Amino acid sequence: MNVGIIGSGGREHAICLSVKKSKKVNKIYCVPGNAGTSEIAENIEIDLSNFDEIKNLVISKKIELLIIGPEKPLVNGIVDFFKGSNVKVFGPNQLASQLEGSKIFTKKLCEKYKIPTAKFGIFDNSSESKKFLEKSSFPIVIKADGLAAGKGVYICENKNEAFFAVDEIFNGRFGLAKNLLIEEHLIGEEMSYFVITDGNTIKNFGTAQDHKRVLEGDKGKNTGGMGAYSPSRLLNLDLEKKIKEKIIYPTIKGLQDIKINYKGFLYAGLMIKENEPFLIEYNVRMGDPECQTILPKLKTDLTDIFISCCENKLDDIKIEWNEKKSMCIVLCSKGYPDEYKKNILIKNLKKINIDSNNLCFHAGTISSNNEIYAIGGRVLNFVALSKDFKTARNKILKNLKNLSWQNGFYREDIGFKVID
Numbered sequence: 419m420n421v422g423i424i425g426s427g428g429r430e431h432a433i434c435l436s437v438k439k440s441k442k443v444n445k446i447y448c449v450p451g452n453a454g455t456s457e458i459a460e461n462i463e464i465d466l467s468n469f470d471e472i473k474n475l476v477i478s479k480k481i482e483l484l485i486i487g488p489e490k491p492l493v494n495g496i497v498d499f500f501k502g503s504n505v506k507v508f509g510p511n512q513l514a515s516q517l518e519g520s521k522i523f524t525k526k527l528c529e530k531y532k533i534p535t536a537k538f539g540i541f542d543n544s545s546e547s548k549k550f551l552e553k554s555s556f557p558i559v560i561k562a563d564g565l566a567a568g569k570g571v572y573i574c575e576n577k578n579e580a581f582f583a584v585d586e587i588f589n590g591r592f593g594l595a596k597n598l599l600i601e602e603h604l605i606g607e608e609m610s611y612f613v614i615t616d617g618n619t620i621k622n623f624g625t626a627q628d629h630k631r632v633l634e635g636d637k638g639k640n641t642g643g644m645g646a647y648s649p650s651r652l653l654n655l656d657l658e659k660k661i662k663e664k665i666i667y668p669t670i671k672g673l674q675d676i677k678i679n680y681k682g683f684l685y686a687g688l689m690i691k692e693n694e695p696f697l698i699e700y701n702v703r704m705g706d707p708e709c710q711t712i713l714p715k716l717k718t719d720l721t722d723i724f725i726s727c728c729e730n731k732l733d734d735i736k737i738e739w740n741e742k743k744s745m746c747i748v749l750c751s752k753g754y755p756d757e758y759k760k761n762i763l764i765k766n767l768k769k770i771n772i773d774s775n776n777l778c779f780h781a782g783t784i785s786s787n788n789e790i791y792a793i794g795g796r797v798l799n800f801v802a803l804s805k806d807f808k809t810a811r812n813k814i815l816k817n818l819k820n821l822s823w824q825n826g827f828y829r830e831d832i833g834f835k836v837i838d
Contacts, residue, residue: 420480421721422447423459424466424496425487428748428781428799429706431455432713433485433720435779440721447479453790454780466491469499476505483508485724489565492682492702493519506728509682510702514673517684517700521563521599524700531668535697536601536689547584550600551577559601560584562592571640571699573603606691607835608698609650610708611661613686614723616732617679620666622658623737624712625650627836628705632755634831641755642796645832647745647807648711652690661688661695669700681727710779710799711746715739742775742803745810745833749818749826751782754795762792762825769820770800776813777801797826808837 421443423430431454437443438458449472451461464471466488476484484500486492486509495512509515516523528535536559541547551558560583562570570592572583587595608630612623626648632638665686673680685701685708704712713720717738726735751758767790770778779801782794798821802813811833818828 419443419482420445420447422449422472422476422479422481422484423451423455423487424449424472424485424491426450426452426455426781427487427706428779428796429704429709430487431779431781432710432799433487433704434459435777436713436716436720437485437724440719442719442721445479447475447481449475452780453783453785454778456785467494469496472496473500473503476500476503481505483721483724483728485509486682487703489515489518489701489703493565506725508724508728510680510684511678513678514680514682515702517669517673518702519565521561521699522597524697525599527669527672528697531672533665533668533672533697534695536604538599538601540597540599542597544584544588547588547598547600548581551580551584554580554600556580557603559599559603560587561599561601562587562595563597563599564593564595573640604689604691604696604698606689606696607652609652609688609690609695610646610705611650611666611686611688611695612704612708612712613666613684614682614727614732614737615670615680615684616727616730617681618730619732620662620670621732621735621737623683624648624708624715624739625653626705626708626711627651627833628708629829629832634829635834639755641750643705643707643748644750644829645745645747646705646708646711647743647810647833647836648708648715649743651836654693657690657693657695660693661686665695665697706781707746707748707799710777710801711744714777714801714803715742715744740803742805743807743810744801744803745807745814746799746801747811747814747818747828747832748781748796749798749800749821749823749828750796751792751794752825752827758795759825760793764790764792764797764821764823766821766823770817771813771820775803776817778817792825797823807833811837
């Protein structure tokens with residue numbers, strides 16, 4: 419079969435590589451893809467908001483399975499757009515995608531179904547937000563309601579930082595803002611928990627620990643993710659049972675009660691406090707860079723998993739994993755997550771060691787005249803699998819030093835809480 423993958427990041431490169439291993443797959447088309455996907459698939463440049471053009475591609479290239487990587491097309495209804503067609507589309511529909519598209523929708527669901535989460539307030543203007551903040555204790559969390567590419571969350575230590583966050587959100591930093599959320603700051607340790615569901619069967623799809631902050635020691639501004647490791651050091655049988663029974667199952671039940679059938683990946687961003695889980699947020703797709711960290715551990719054919727999910731046959735599939743530890747470190751352009759230069763040449767890619775346990779997934783890259791250039795804030799994702807996290811990190815750092823890209827930076831301390 420021919421497969422289409424929507425997206426251009428490290429997540430999509432990782433999905434592309436996993437799908438490529440399937441004996442069922444003849445050809446892969448990535449829309450728009452990146453320099454990494456161009457080596458194993460055909461990249462097609464299409465605006466991801468132009469569903470008609472994507473449909474024309476699906477028809478002309480005889481694509482039978484369409485995998486949606488990023489959140490925006492899902493929130494904009496690409497799954498609904500293809501409803502009734504012959505193509506299988508992997509991902510949740512527009513109503514289900516509100517779990518990520520509207521933090522307020524998710525918070526209200528949590529409130530109704532008693533899903534443990536931070537206490538919150540919803541505000542629709544700057545002055546009321548600031549009045550509330552005048553009486554608040556700090557630190558406090560302020561969130562833009564809609565999609566913000568992982569950057570719409572502010573952890574504010576004082577009133578000045580909080581006022582700045584409110585002004586940025588209501589002044590349109592993340593698009594038109596009708597509302598924002600102000601939440602209590604939960605103390606604990608974060609964990610990314612993944613499941614896949616066909617609307618009936620729910621199966622685990624790995625755990626990871628993501629490092630969002632730009633600076634070593636988890637300091638500085640929030641980013642889309644500077645690195646991750648899998649599995650999470652926090653996971654145990656008791657905690658997993660609580661996550662499912664208190665968070666995942668009530669969420670799916672809550673959606674079903676309002677006639678929403680959820681299909682696809684569901685990513686729960688959790689705060690773990692004294693072995694108790696609290697929901698921070700939901701994403702309606704695989705995380706990035708968690709996907710790059712988790713997928714190399716998968717033994718089962720990923721294409722089979724996607725197809726079974728689309729056909730409501732997930733119960734027939736046994737999802738198997740290898741026991742290795744996996745880590746990802748993200749190489750970023752200098753200046754990220756603020757301003758950075760684009761179209762910067764990346765040399766020495768041939769000097770890095772690539773094999774089944776050492777991988778490099780492209781994110782913000784393009785290929786031109788047989789050279790590779792950085793065009794994004796997050797540029798390359800270096801992944802290593804090993805018997806322990808320390809060895810995995812050392813292997814990645816060696817590859818990064820071999821690359822020696824002077825226009826980039828990375829965190830050397832990814833996984834510091836799990837490595838002695």
